[in-house]
Amino acid sequence: MALVGAMIGAASGGWINNAYGRKKATLLADVVFTAGAIVMAAAPDPYVLILGRFLVGLGVGVASVTAPVYIAEASPSEVRGGLVSTNVLMITGGQFLSYLVNLAFTEVPGTWRWMLGVSGISAVIQFCLMLCLPESPRWLFMKNEKDKAIAVLSKIYDIARLEDEVDHLTVAEEEEHQRKKTVRYLDVFITKEIRLAFLAGAGLQAFQQFTGINTVMYYSPTIVQMAGFSSNQLALLLSLIVAGMNAAGTVVGIYLIDHFGRKKLALSS
Secondary structure: HHHHHHHHHHHHHHHHHHOOOHHHEEEHHHHHHHHHHHHHEEEEOOOHHHHHHHHHHHHHHHHHHHHHHHHHHHOOOOHHHHHHHHHHHHHHHHHHHHHHHHHHHHOOHHHHHHHHHHHHHHHHHHHHOOOOOOOOOHHHHHHOOHHHHHHHHHHOOOHHHHHHHHHHHHHHHHHHHHHHHOOOHHHHHHOOHHHHHHHHHHHHHHHHHHHHHHHHHHHHHHHHHHHOOOOOHHHHHHHHHHHHHHHHHHHHHHHHHHHHOHOOOHHHH
């Protein structure tokens, strides 16, 4: 159910972002995720546990759409690529950390409730920190709140670059407004160039999921136990290897992406 919730959250995340902004979308995702963690930790039966998983999935889905957009729009251009890549590193690093947290709770009374409930702490921390951050300047421009957008940009860029960035956002806004009039959703499938780009991007993501990596990551301890390792602690320790390699692969990818390019790295992976 977490994946179902994530699908719905990701599908609705674009609309939420455009309607209410990147900051509010992130805050909403944090609230929903925290609620899901509490529901899972306090679940009296499997049905309530499934509901909690669904809520957590919703939060993850919205956040997965919002985070890279917000990072790209609210960061200086010279470090933008690195920061967006770091977002992926935080995801894989977080999965590694979650196994360590689970390992710490294996001998604690109410084991699984602590494992599931403690996940809400990160969402609470992000919620509190997000309150201190500004809205995306690009979204503010889209909503004709240009004074607020310039105020945000002035905190990111010095005076020498501020005017150039404002001009860039103005041109980007006009181009997007023009595209809304001329480009339709059906053009994704009708226009050859757009269709090929869509199939390449979406296909890469889809086939990545078809490899079954999510199943391995979600059920790694169970798979290890099915292989003959009966101890819960040992299963989690061995699962750390999988999560660690996942995080290490992200670090290598971040380093190589600017040296070999996106296409070569995608093909080699």
